[in-house]
Amino acid sequence: MVRGVELRLAEKSFVTRGRDLRADLALDAGAVVVGMGAGGSIALRELARAGVDVVGLEEGGYHTAADFNQREEQMLALLFQEMGGRTTEDMAIRVLQGRGVGGSTIHNTNLCKRIPDPILNAWSERLGLHDLRPEALAPVFAQIESELGVSTMGPSDRNANNEVLRIGIEKLGWRGGPLQHNRIGCQRSGFCELGCSYDAKQNALKVVLPQAAAAGAHVYADIKVTEIQVDGGAVTGVEGVALDERGAMIAHVRIRTRVVVLAGSATGSAALALASGLPDPHDQLGRGLHLHPAALVAGVFDRELDGFDGIPQSYECTEHLSFEPGSDRRVWIVPAFGHPIATAALLPGFGAAHMRAMRAYRKLAVLTAMVHDESEGRVLLRDGRNGGRPQLRYELGESDRVQLAKGIVACGRILFAAGAKEVVVPAVFPLRTRDARELDRVDMAFVRPHHLPLSAVHPMGSMRLGTDPARSVVGPTGEHHQVRGLFVADGSLFPTSIGGPPQIGIYALALHLSRHMVARAKG
Numbered sequence: 021m022v023r024g025v026e027l028r029l030a031e032k033s034f035v036t037r038g039r040d041l042r043a044d045l046a047l048d049a050g051a052v053v054v055g056m057g058a059g060g061s062i063a064l065r066e067l068a069r070a071g072v073d074v075v076g077l078e079e080g081g082y083h084t085a086a087d088f089n090q091r092e093e094q095m096l097a098l099l100f101q102e103m104g105g106r107t108t109e110d111m112a113i114r115v116l117q118g119r120g121v122g123g124s125t126i127h128n129t130n131l132c133k134r135i136p137d138p139i140l141n142a143w144s145e146r147l148g149l150h151d152l153r154p155e156a157l158a159p160v161f162a163q164i165e166s167e168l169g170v171s172t173m174g175p176s177d178r179n180a181n182n183e184v185l186r187i188g189i190e191k192l193g194w195r196g197g198p199l200q201h202n203r204i205g206c207q208r209s210g211f212c213e214l215g216c217s218y219d220a221k222q223n224a225l226k227v228v229l230p231q232a233a234a235a236g237a238h239v240y241a242d243i244k245v246t247e248i249q250v251d252g253g254a255v256t257g258v259e260g261v262a263l264d265e266r267g268a269m270i271a272h273v274r275i276r277t278r279v280v281v282l283a284g285s286a287t288g289s290a291a292l293a294l295a296s297g298l299p300d301p302h303d304q305l306g307r308g309l310h311l312h313p314a315a316l317v318a319g320v321f322d323r324e325l326d327g328f329d330g331i332p333q334s335y336e337c338t339e340h341l342s343f344e345p346g347s348d349r350r351v352w353i354v355p356a357f358g359h360p361i362a363t364a365a366l367l368p369g370f371g372a373a374h375m376r377a378m379r380a381y382r383k384l385a386v387l388t389a390m391v392h393d394e395s396e397g398r399v400l401l402r403d404g405r406n407g408g409r410p411q412l413r414y415e416l417g418e419s420d421r422v423q424l425a426k427g428i429v430a431c432g433r434i435l436f437a438a439g440a441k442e443v444v445v446p447a448v449f450p451l452r453t454r455d456a457r458e459l460d461r462v463d464m465a466f467v468r469p470h471h472l473p474l475s476a477v478h479p480m481g482s483m484r485l486g487t488d489p490a491r492s493v494v495g496p497t498g499e500h501h502q503v504r505g506l507f508v509a510d511g512s513l514f515p516t517s518i519g520g521p522p523q524i525g526i527y528a529l530a531l532h533l534s535r536h537m538v539a540r541a542k543g
């Protein structure tokens with residue numbers, strides 16, 4: 021199958037490293053999956069299990085637990101898109117996404133939630149996506165949860181930071197409870213977001229991709245797909261480049277195939293589709309981007325909590341979250357804690373004032389308010405060379421700014437209720453208060469671009485599922501409305517924000533739609 025190539029295979033590995041290619045790579049395959057994250061790994065596995073000769077291509081490197089050394093400055097550069105520096109176009113929101121075999125599942129926080137029933141019902145009733153009704157997807161969610169070893173975090177899994185959240189919401193009489201995770205054998209080191217050195221994450225890298233390889237799939241790292249090729253309204257193949265450790269091109273890659281599954285994430289897939297000049301008669305490609313933007317609020321306690329130590333997020337506050345269409349309760353609150361460099365970058369003040377703030381590091385508890393956003397952004401193409409890079413145009417609309425302000429106030433109330441002596445909202449003009457009533461100063465004007473450090477780890481939308489080609493990019497089977505044989509299987513599919521951690525929804529949609537990919541590859 022492989023022609024004219026000389027490969028040095030990684031020992032005992034199921035992945036071929038593109039950086040080891042010594043010549044161009046030319047293949048014929050039954051199907052190609054682009055991107056080896058949550059959605060791509062499942063599509064790859066299901067195609068391989070159905071007997072399709074399938075190749076998985078990933079632009080990032082192949083790294084394992086032995087490489088995850090818990091150093092912020094090294095792991096951000098190794099495992100994240102744009103070395104952790106990706107932002108929205110106006111630089112108002114930092115957008116963290118993974119790059120590597122396993123995608124964002126390598127360094128996510130392991131939270132597992134199904135897509136809420138009211139959202140699936142709305143997709144079914146308003147968009148005609150009847151195949152995604154809660155009762156249709158329930159067994160698919162159950163299968164994924166069982167495969168990833170999802171379990172509910174108990175009291176012994178709760179670190180001091182999460183305990184602060186629990187105490188705070190219980191004192192206020194607010195709704196909340198324990199979260200579900202996909203981790204087994206967790207050592208509670210607190211470094212989930214830098215890759216797990218103990219290999220406790222039951223993620224795409226550890227669970228799904230080895231299964232895909234065992235079923236006969238071929239996985240290549242360090243290969244960026246630069247073009248999806250289409251002829252006569254049907255996919256004919258992909259072109260790409262093999263990259264060395266520094267990201268320089270070392271070889272060309274060309275694969276002929278009739279089925280391509282795009283799984284480069286809600287930003288990567290749309291950018292590649294744009295770079296390929298795919299038909300887009302209704303100007304839908306890249307539209308509908310949601311981010312779940314989030315803000316941080318810190319509480320300073322009079323005792324050492326070491327909130328950075330232990331499982332980062334095992335408890336949630338759902339008091340201000342409802343998934344009913346049109347709801348004005350769209351804020352989800354969970355703990356968040358930064359490693360030292362991230363915390364130092366966010367804490368307000370300079371010189372002696374900053375040093376004083378960092379001296380309280382061990383006494384901090386930190387919460388984050390995340391918005392189930394209505395604002396819709398757009399993925400554009402930043403740089404046409406080598407497939408280009410995504411440019412994320414996204415501005416928080418007024419209603420989302422109001423929600424975020426409510427969320428910040430709620431975080432402050434929880435922290436005070438749990439015993440914080442001071443609450444700090446990092447901003448250009450930070451809010452530091454010892455009086456809960458002062459929190460009322462936080463309003464929409466406080467939540468404005470560049471005033472508040474905002475971050476997002478859940479990009480969604482951009483190649484939306486839908487029955488109507490005028491308002492979506494792919495049809496209910498996951499196949500592109502205009503290009504036969506081109507499927508999408510990642511967070512791009514979501515027609516709206518889902519208001520919670522998306523990985524289970526992405527794994528599940530990829531599994532649910534995989535039968536259509538298999539049928540096309542075999543047909």
Ligand SMILES: Cc1cc2nc3c(=O)[nH]c(=O)nc-3n(C[C@H](O)[C@H](O)[C@H](O)COP(=O)(O)OP(=O)(O)OC[C@H]3O[C@@H](n4cnc5c(N)ncnc54)[C@H](O)[C@@H]3O)c2cc1C
Binds near residue numbers: 123245284292477520
């Ligand atoms: C810090 C952090 C914490 C998170 N915590 C949670 C959590 O606790 N629970 C949860 O549910 N979700 C969490 N998420 C989000 C979740 O991990 C993602 O939503 C999910 O993994 C996205 O799946 P995906 O298949 O869309 O893309 P990804 O998993 O991001 O995979 C896409 C892959 O495609 C590759 N790619 C892109 N373009 C190309 C190309 N042209 N050629 C080849 N390869 C390409 C990328 O390098 C990447 O590896 C977190 C994310 C981050 C960053």
